[in-house]
Each structure stands twice: as structure tokens, then as C-alpha cells.
């Protein structure tokens with residue numbers, strides 16, 4: 179490989195400018211202190227909170243927005259868009275249904291049409307009423323009545339109680355826990371099987387389904403062909419390793435999903451977390467998965483344990499990636515698990 183995967187292109191050093199004038203105290207209590215808007219290409223911008231990113235493109239006739247992220251963020255974004263551009267959001271294009279990217283879109287629903295993959299509908303629906311609690315929640319049902327009330331809820335279930343409680347009866351059932359904290363995800367109006375394209379005032383956005391791989395079965399990349407930008411969340415990390423490698427499908431189905439994105443031919447890749455970079459970083463991410471797959475597979479062939487592999491596998495081409503050291507060992511363990519289980 180001739181390229182140095184650690185070389186960062188100039189676009190990556192663009193520093194988002196936060197809201198100035200906040201005291202340190204306000205920064206801790208006001209989430210808007212972490213909200214930013216940053217130009218990427220032409221009339222396309224990246225908008226961020228502390229942890230999540232989205233993109234939008236502006237025309238005289240309105241705006242096409244990707245993920246709304248959450249209600250606080252999209253409420254802030256709507257006011258910013260109104261004051262900066264004075265045109266409404268006409269489309270919201272979802273990458274996938276997960277609550278931390280897809281919530282809050284309702285603030286745009288008086289002007290916008292919502293577009294998502296057809297599998298998103300099933301993911302937002304309630305599972306059967308007799309669905310058991312997922313493992314992470316089962317222990318919280320202290321009195322064993324099949325309902326987690328606020329006093330019993332812990333962690334994410336406590337923090338997002340109202341987003342889990344679909345029927346608003348003050349308790350989370352197994353079905354509600356399995357569905358997830360999705361109450362603030364505004365369902366799509368337009369769904370598609372393979373691809374959907376929308377146009378507003380000369381701007382185009384295209385959702386392309388990447389296949390049922392491992393992160394979710396409703397995942398799309400959002401492509402803005404005029405600006406040569408692609409937006410992707412969670413199943414591709416830009417200039418950093420995957421946070422974890424899910425084991426619900428063979429690794430090669432994930433790699434195939436990345437290849438769908440590579441085939442779109444855009445120049446700038448914007449991630450739902452972290453950086454935006456030259457689109458070569460999508461290819462580097464696939465090569466990371468492939469090298470890790472091959473090295474872990476070789477170790478398994480030699481009879482090595484996960485601990486052996488964690489001692490020996492260092493992927494130097496990626497050592498400078500954000501949080502490489504933090505996720506190196508868990509990525510190896512995750513890959514070991516996915517390569518040694520039955521599908």
C-alpha cells in the first residue's frame with residue numbers, strides 16, 4: 179500500500195469554532211456550548227454536538243438534512259438554520275434508526291419529509307408483548323413483575339426512561355426495553371429498498387442502502403453528489419478503529435457494506451462521530467477490518483488464544499488513529515469471537 183494511512187489531509191485540521199462568550203460554568207451546564215456548524219464543501223455543512231455529527235446542504239428553496247441527532251440539538255439547529263439561511267428543512271434523511279442519531283426530527287416536521295430505509299419501520303415498531311428483557315435489563319426488574327419502574331431503572335434505562343416507555347404507563351416492559359429508547363424518533367414518510375434520491379433547489383441527496391450487515395439492518399450512506407460528500411454513521415469510523423465489532427453476521431458482510439460506500443465515488447467522508455476526511459479513509463477502514471480479520475484468523479489457525487493475539491497484534495499503519503490504543507485489544511477479542519462462532 180503506497181499511501182500512509184496516518185497522513186492527515188489539510189481538511190482534517192479544520193477546527194470547529196464553538197459558541198464564544200460562554201463561561202466555563204455555562205459550558206458544563208449548557209449543551210449548546212458544544213454545538214457547532216462548520217462548512218465542508220460548497221453549500222454543505224457539518225453540524226456537531228459533543229459526540230455526534232450530521233450534515234446539511236442549503237439552497238434558496240430549502241435545506242436537506244441528514245440525521246437530526248436528538249431533540250435538544252435539532253431544536254438548536256432549527257433556530258440556527260432559520261437565522262443564518264432563512265429557508266426551511268425540506269427533507270430529513272436517516273442513516274439508521276438508532277436513537278442517538280435519529281431522535282428529534284419532529285421539530286422539522288411542519289416543513290420536512292422524512293426518508294429512511296424500509297427496515298426502519300420494523301425497528302420502530304413494538305415487538306410482541308411477551309418479549310423478554312434483554313440481558314442488560316433483566317436484573318433491574320427487582321420484584322420480577324415483568325415491569326421496570328423508574329425506581330428500579332439504572333444506567334441508560336434510567337437516563338432515557340421516557341424514551342423507552344412507549345405507552346407512557348410509567349414502566350418499561352421487556353418489549354419496550356428490547357425496542358430501545360426510540361420514542362423521539364420521528365418515523366420516515368418515504369421508505370426505500372435500495373436507494374432514494376431527493377432534490378431541493380438544485381441540491382441532491384441520495385440514500386444508498388448498504389445491506390444487512392452487523393450494526394443494523396436499516397443502514398444507508400447519504401451521498402451529496404454535487405458536493406462530492408458522503409455521510410455515514412457507526413458502521414464506518416473515519417480515522418479511528420471501530421468502537422466494537424458486532425458479531426451478528428460474518429465479518430465479510432460488514433466489509434461488503436463498506437465496499438458499497440466506496441463504490442459511490444465521493445471525495446469527502448463525514449462520519450456520524452469524529453472526523454471528516456478524504457474518502458480514502460473509508461478504504462483504509464475496510465483495510466483495517468481485513469488486516470485484523472486476516473491476522474486474527476492466522477492466530478486461530480496456529481491455536482493462539484485471545485490473550486496471545488492481544489500480546490502480538492499491533493497494526494502499525496493505524497497506530498496514529500484516534501483511540502487506536504484504547505480499542506486495539508477489544509477489537510482483537512471481538513474479531514476472534516466473530517471468526518470462531520457459527521452463523
Ligand SMILES: [Zn+2]
Nearest residue numbers: 274276393412
Ligand atoms: Zn447506531
